Amino acid sequence: MGLxxxxxxxxxxxxxxxxxxxxxxxxxxxxxxxxxREIRNSAHWLTREIGLGVKLVEIVNPLAVVAVGKDKQPGHPG
Structure with missing residues (x-):
C-alpha cells in the first residue's frame, strides 16, 4: 500500500x-x-541518506536557511 x-x-x-x-x-x-500535499525523495539533513518525505496540507513552515560548510554544497554528501 503506497502513499x-x-x-x-x-x-x-x-x-x-x-x-x-x-x-x-x-x-x-x-x-x-x-x-x-507532497511526496518526495530527499536527503536527510544530517546523514544525507535518501528517504521518503511528505509535506502536509495543515503544516507549512517558513523556509529554513541552513549554513553550508565551504567544502560542502547543498544536496551533496560529504
Whole structure:
C-alpha cells in the first residue's frame, strides 16, 4: 500500500530532533490527522541518506536557511 497526495494520515510519533524545534514553527502532533500535499525523495539533513518525505496540507513552515560548510554544497554528501 503506497502513499498518495490527498491521503489522510495519522501522526504516530511526535518526537523530533532538537534541530526540528529550531527550524520549524509547526510540527505534527501525535494522534492528529493530516492530509498529504507532497511526496518526495530527499536527503536527510544530517546523514544525507535518501528517504521518503511528505509535506502536509495543515503544516507549512517558513523556509529554513541552513549554513553550508565551504567544502560542502547543498544536496551533496560529504
Amino acid at each position: 498518495h497526495i490527498g491521503q489522510l494520515v495519522v501522526c504516530v510519533n511526535d518526537e523530533f530532533c532538537d534541530m526540528a524545534y529550531q527550524w520549524c514553527t509547526d510540527l505534527p502532533v501525535k494522534g492528529c490527522i493530516y492530509q498529504i
